[in-house]
Amino acid sequence: MSNNSNDTIFIGKKPLMTYVTSTIVQLATKPSVTIKARGLTTSTAIDVSQIVLKKTKPAFEISNVSINSESLVSTDGRNRDVSAIEITIARKNS
């Protein structure tokens, strides 16, 4: 992580609106925020980004979406590939 960790929101098991609020708070002071998620929480990440855009409309937009897979060692010691998504929300140039 070369970036300041404050501009990245990792999606976990908390209620969806927790992440929406954190993202909006970060966007108040940063030019862009990246939402990251892995595995089944990737769909939550997309939901969070859409709700943030709707609530802050029309100030922000999705500047980049990237998907990749990360190799993790699971509890049984085997390698597992897990899909991940990164969604960057940035202030619109007006």
Place this chain on the structure above:
Amino acid sequence: MSNNSNDTIFIGKKPLMTYVTSTIVQLATKPSVTIKARGLTTSTAIDVSQIVLKKTKPAFEISNVSINSESLVSTDGRNRDVSAIEITIARKNS
């Protein structure tokens, strides 16, 4: 849908590998294939794209990822916003 429907794969409730196989079959004859999914299946769409890339390595790459939300009328008659993802896989320019 202005495109030929054959170059789009909609992710549903079938086993994951069904969609992987369909995508690879389509890529054999088309320059690009778009994988679409809504709601909870969005994470499956990302998995499918990553498995296709891994199996066909290094012939294809992800050319575009876009996310949006679609408004649907649910069974109780209310409007619900559902997150959706579109992943386009295209042949690499070599």
